[in-house]
Amino acid sequence: MSMSExxxxxxxxDNRSKWIGVYVGVLATLLAICGVGxxxxxxxxxxxxIEVTNMWAFFQAKNVRRTTYSLAGDELELMLAVNPAMxxxxxxxxxxxxxxxxxxxxxxxxxxxxxxxxxxxFQRAKVLEAERDLALxxxxxxxxxxxxxxxxxxxxSVALIAGTDALLIASFALAAxxxxxxxxxxxxxxxxxxxx
Numbered sequence: 328m329s330m331s332e333x334x335x336x337x338x339x340x341d342n343r344s345k346w347i348g349v350y351v352g353v354l355a356t357l358l359a360i361c362g363v364g365x366x367x368x369x370x371x372x373x374x375x376x377i378e379v380t381n382m383w384a385f386f387q388a389k390n391v392r393r394t395t396y397s398l399a400g401d402e403l404e405l406m407l408a409v410n411p412a413m414x415x416x417x418x419x420x421x422x423x424x425x426x427x428x429x430x431x432x433x434x435x436x437x438x439x440x441x442x443x444x445x446x447x448x449f450q451r452a453k454v455l456e457a458e459r460d461l462a463l464x465x466x467x468x469x470x471x472x473x474x475x476x477x478x479x480x481x482x483x484s485v486a487l488i489a490g491t492d493a494l495l496i497a498s499f500a501l502a503a504x505x506x507x508x509x510x511x512x513x514x515x516x517x518x519x520x521x522x523x
Contacts, residue, residue: 347487351480354502358476361509365469368462368512375459382452389445393435400428467522468512475505
């Protein structure tokens with residue numbers, strides 16, 4: 328082998344090494360983006376889960392209070408029915424109290440002004456559940472994507488040292504799969520069975 332042939336081989340190896348280095352840099356960038364997406368999906372799921380738990384607890388507390396007022400109104404109505412000879416002033420006071428209880432029950436059922444009636448709380452909790460579920464569907468795609476991109480980086484690094492094209496091709500395949508899963512983690516364009 329002549330010196331010029333050796334120089335050509337060295338230049339080809341140097342050029343190949345540079346391109347693999349750039350490729351590894353791109354994979355590392357994709358891995359970082361994937362890590363941010365996965366971290367955000369996890370945080371979004373946790374935040375929404377805390378908020379939905381709080382919302383359902385608030386809903387239950389309001390429902391207990393509504394039931395208490397409703398039962399109190401029923402009790403006063405029963406008292407009026409059992410005691411028809413009640414003096415008119417007392418009867419008016421009891422009827423006013425019954426009306427007050429029924430108004431409170433209605434306000435607990437729906438409070439559009441403050442958005443805190445049971446009807447509104449139910450809808451808000453359902454929205455938060457949907458947010459949580461969406462984030463939980465995204466997260467596995469980022470997890471698997473990170474694994475594939477990390478393995479692709481390792482294979483490219485070994486291909487660089489060993490000079491093996493088969494490892495580089497395997498790295499390309501894993502990188503393509505990891506990139507597709509990462510994009511799907513952001514968009515949920517397609518579903519992978521048992522993944523999300």
